[in-house]
Amino acid sequence: MDLDLIRSLAIPGTTKIVLLSSDGLGGFPHPDTGRSEMETARLPHLDALARRAACGLIRHVGPGITPGSGPGHLGLFGYDPLRYLVGRGVLEALGIDFDLRPGDVAARGNFCTVDGEGRITDRRAGRIPTARCVELVERLRTMRLAGVEVLVEPVKEHRFVLVLRGAGLSGHLSETDPQAIGQRPLPVRALAPEAEHTAKLVNAFVAEAARRLADAAPANMVLLRGFDQLPVLPRFPEVFALRAAAIAAYPMYRGLARLVGMDVVKTGGTFPEEVATLAAHWDAYDFFFLHYKDTDKAGEDGDFAAKVAALERLDAEIPGIEGLRPDVLVITGDHATPAVLAAHSWHPVPVLVAGRYAAADAVERFTERACGAGSLGTVPSHHLMPLVMANALRFTKFGA
Amino acid sequence: MDLDLIRSLAIPGTTKIVLLSSDGLGGFPHPDTGRSEMETARLPHLDALARRAACGLIRHVGPGITPGSGPGHLGLFGYDPLRYLVGRGVLEALGIDFDLRPGDVAARGNFCTVDGEGRITDRRAGRIPTARCVELVERLRTMRLAGVEVLVEPVKEHRFVLVLRGAGLSGHLSETDPQAIGQRPLPVRALAPEAEHTAKLVNAFVAEAARRLADAAPANMVLLRGFDQLPVLPRFPEVFALRAAAIAAYPMYRGLARLVGMDVVKTGGTFPEEVATLAAHWDAYDFFFLHYKDTDKAGEDGDFAAKVAALERLDAEIPGIEGLRPDVLVITGDHATPAVLAAHSWHPVPVLVAGRYAAADAVERFTERACGAGSLGTVPSHHLMPLVMANALRFTKFGA
Numbered sequence: 001m002d003l004d005l006i007r008s009l010a011i012p013g014t015t016k017i018v019l020l021s022s023d024g025l026g027g028f029p030h031p032d033t034g035r036s037e038m039e040t041a042r043l044p045h046l047d048a049l050a051r052r053a054a055c056g057l058i059r060h061v062g063p064g065i066t067p068g069s070g071p072g073h074l075g076l077f078g079y080d081p082l083r084y085l086v087g088r089g090v091l092e093a094l095g096i097d098f099d100l101r102p103g104d105v106a107a108r109g110n111f112c113t114v115d116g117e118g119r120i121t122d123r124r125a126g127r128i129p130t131a132r133c134v135e136l137v138e139r140l141r142t143m144r145l146a147g148v149e150v151l152v153e154p155v156k157e158h159r160f161v162l163v164l165r166g167a168g169l170s171g172h173l174s175e176t177d178p179q180a181i182g183q184r185p186l187p188v189r190a191l192a193p194e195a196e197h198t199a200k201l202v203n204a205f206v207a208e209a210a211r212r213l214a215d216a217a218p219a220n221m222v223l224l225r226g227f228d229q230l231p232v233l234p235r236f237p238e239v240f241a242l243r244a245a246a247i248a249a250y251p252m253y254r255g256l257a258r259l260v261g262m263d264v265v266k267t268g269g270t271f272p273e274e275v276a277t278l279a280a281h282w283d284a285y286d287f288f289f290l291h292y293k294d295t296d297k298a299g300e301d302g303d304f305a306a307k308v309a310a311l312e313r314l315d316a317e318i319p320g321i322e323g324l325r326p327d328v329l330v331i332t333g334d335h336a337t338p339a340v341l342a343a344h345s346w347h348p349v350p351v352l353v354a355g356r357y358a359a360a361d362a363v364e365r366f367t368e369r370a371c372g373a374g375s376l377g378t379v380p381s382h383h384l385m386p387l388v389m390a391n392a393l394r395f396t397k398f399g400a
Numbered sequence: 401m402d403l404d405l406i407r408s409l410a411i412p413g414t415t416k417i418v419l420l421s422s423d424g425l426g427g428f429p430h431p432d433t434g435r436s437e438m439e440t441a442r443l444p445h446l447d448a449l450a451r452r453a454a455c456g457l458i459r460h461v462g463p464g465i466t467p468g469s470g471p472g473h474l475g476l477f478g479y480d481p482l483r484y485l486v487g488r489g490v491l492e493a494l495g496i497d498f499d500l501r502p503g504d505v506a507a508r509g510n511f512c513t514v515d516g517e518g519r520i521t522d523r524r525a526g527r528i529p530t531a532r533c534v535e536l537v538e539r540l541r542t543m544r545l546a547g548v549e550v551l552v553e554p555v556k557e558h559r560f561v562l563v564l565r566g567a568g569l570s571g572h573l574s575e576t577d578p579q580a581i582g583q584r585p586l587p588v589r590a591l592a593p594e595a596e597h598t599a600k601l602v603n604a605f606v607a608e609a610a611r612r613l614a615d616a617a618p619a620n621m622v623l624l625r626g627f628d629q630l631p632v633l634p635r636f637p638e639v640f641a642l643r644a645a646a647i648a649a650y651p652m653y654r655g656l657a658r659l660v661g662m663d664v665v666k667t668g669g670t671f672p673e674e675v676a677t678l679a680a681h682w683d684a685y686d687f688f689f690l691h692y693k694d695t696d697k698a699g700e701d702g703d704f705a706a707k708v709a710a711l712e713r714l715d716a717e718i719p720g721i722e723g724l725r726p727d728v729l730v731i732t733g734d735h736a737t738p739a740v741l742a743a744h745s746w747h748p749v750p751v752l753v754a755g756r757y758a759a760a761d762a763v764e765r766f767t768e769r770a771c772g773a774g775s776l777g778t779v780p781s782h783h784l785m786p787l788v789m790a791n792a793l794r795f796t797k798f799g800a
Binding site: 001009130255296301359360361362375377383384385386387388390395396397398399 | 768
């Protein structure tokens with residue numbers, strides 16, 4: 001659905017909407033029990049909510065496609081993730097709360113190991129400790145390139161972010177990472193004429209980085225990929241006519257919310273603190289994006305029991321959210337992270353939409369299988385916000 | 401699906417199709433009983449039909465979007481309502497059986513109240529009685545503007561239709577209704593260069609209307625919106641290779657059918673009379689669009705019991721329709737009108753497709769929830785006609 005159409009239908013109102021994204025919510029059956037994390041956890045409040053809500057499954061990008069956190073959340077915000085693209089470099093910068101500005105070119109960096117002939121022997125430099133990454137980044141960030149600022153920020157282990165800041169830059173660049181062992185890093189090529197100048201600057205950065213890291217094996221070279229600039233996205237508060245606040249303990253999710261123009265409100269590092277922040281800002285906003293990270297973290301760690309526990313901790317916070325009496329409460333996730341895969345997956349993710357006009361269906365539990373039989377069916381993620389708007393009585397009729 | 405593709409597949413045949421649109425068919429559970437209007441009504445004939453039909457839900461425009469009657473019906477006729485748009489002024493003219501001609505510019509008019517300074521105090525002029533509207537329209541329709549005919553027709557209460565007829569007119573005009581109290585009506589602006597002349601004419605009409613209505617408070621001013629001209633739509637009988645007849649007691653639905661080139665046959669004001677009309681014209685047509693209004697009217701009135709009764713009256717007429725032995729009988733609606741909302745809504749609408757090749761599914765009742773589990777799934781409204789064509793064996797194979 002087109003955002004211009006949404007903009008033309010959105011009307012102001014007094015209703016309150018909470019969109020709770022439990023990161024990596026969906027899971028997969030444990031081989032021993034045949035039950036998924038959601039089917040194993042005791043989730044009395046979520047199940048009760050599912051009984052009085054319309055339920056379904058969210059497919060974020062397309063059949064079989066595993067979404068990253070960026071497209072996963074953009075879809076939940078109502079933006080077709082195949083149409084509104086955010087580069088990896090930009091996402092990496094958002095993930096460390098870097099103040100990326102319009103015109104900046106950002107890239108994901110890896111420290112890597114090269115042999116005497118410059119051939120890659122380890123694309124991740126033996127996953128050096130983050131403290132070492134910080135030291136090596138110090139060597140790079142003092143670099144001077146003509147006409148641009150060179151900003152380098154450590155991320156974690158072998159990962160860093162490179163940002164070039166200056167006039168006339170372009171992110172239309174090829175990657176230096178050949179994605180294979182035994183090959184030399186590739187020179188960056190301009191993928192559009194306006195990127196020729198930026199390509200030269202990046203190649204100069206790489207050459208100088210190789211000199212400065214020559215004695216730093218295993219981290220004696222860099223690989224760069226995902227060059228991009230901040231996209232210009234339609235602003236969520238204007239498209240949906242909602243005063244929108246984001247409450248997220250992790251920088252990546254704050255960054256994504258900021259990218260679409262939501263207000264990012266200050267919150268503590270735990271989910272109970274996030275819920276307290278929600279309560280504190282209840283009157284000031286119409287729409288709240290609330291992010292819960294623990295489900296994804298446990299899934300990524302491949303820790304089935306930890307993911308079950310994370311779900312049960314989430315469940316315990318539901319009464320606090322319901323106590324605020326949102327007109328529409330939506331609970332879903334940005335992608336599945338099954339513990340058995342220890343990674344994001346393509347499986348569609350449970351969703352529940354609770355509200356006076358949502359019409360309960362026969363779903364009795366908030367699980368992958370139960371929601372698969374729900375009345376919402378399996379829907380693209382960017383169809384969720386229009387449905388939420390309707391349930392909040394914030395859409396006018398289309399045509400007379 | 402593209403109408404050109406449909407046109408290329410449609411083949412003549414001898415089969416008969418009835419598309420029964422029960423306006424505002426879908427509802428919503430009553431808070432006391434948890435059952436919707438369709439779940440409350442006794443519908444033995446519709447339920448029996450559902451048992452031997454393929455069932456599903458129709459989503460008319462998009463997720464969360466509440467369709468007006470225009471897009472609601474265009475979708476049922478096979479036209480993607482987001483692609484084939486009909487303006488409000490045109491719909492209002494169709495709604496009073498006005499003989500709108502190509503090139504005419506139509507607008508919705510409201511009588512309104514303005515204070516001594518010309519500021520709006522009531523956008524609906526206290527909903528003056530229709531008889532008063534007729535009197536005031538008499539004052540306006542004698543107006544002369546250079547080079548065009550000025551046609552003004554009363555609708556109901558404070559509403560009227562303005563039509564300008566002449567050469568070189570355009571409907572690309574802004575509205576005069578500021579949609580707010582305390583402001584002056586806006587001058588009409590041309591939204592395209594070719595509309596400059598029409599804008600001048602409309603502003604002259606408004607100025608003269610203000611003079612003629614000066615002593616007619618509370619109806620001492622007019623507001624105009626939804627300027628548009630008759631759209632040129634592909635002709636239904638040609639696209640689908642069907643001799644198509646529309647049977648509808650209400651002018652709006654006759655107008656919509658005429659807009660796509662269906663024959664509108666004369667009928668009485670009640671649904672049993674419509675069914676008699678259907679029988680009388682059975683041999684002359686291949687396709688019948690049959691419209692039942694009472695379900696929508698009761699829903700709009702917020703009268704749950706009246707909607708239940710309207711459904712039961714519809715059910716009583718089903719044997720009369722089935723007695724004609726249509727090859728394909730489709731029953732659905734143009735949108736939901738839940739009594740609890742007293743308005744159109746975004747909820748998908750039950751549909752049943754009965755025919756020799758439609759394949760019964762497990763659905764046993766013609767209700768929102770039962771049809772939600774039907775084999776058709778939840779489908780866009782403009783996908784229905786291709787399915788109906790196939791069931792009537794009126795589509796040839798695509799590709800060899």
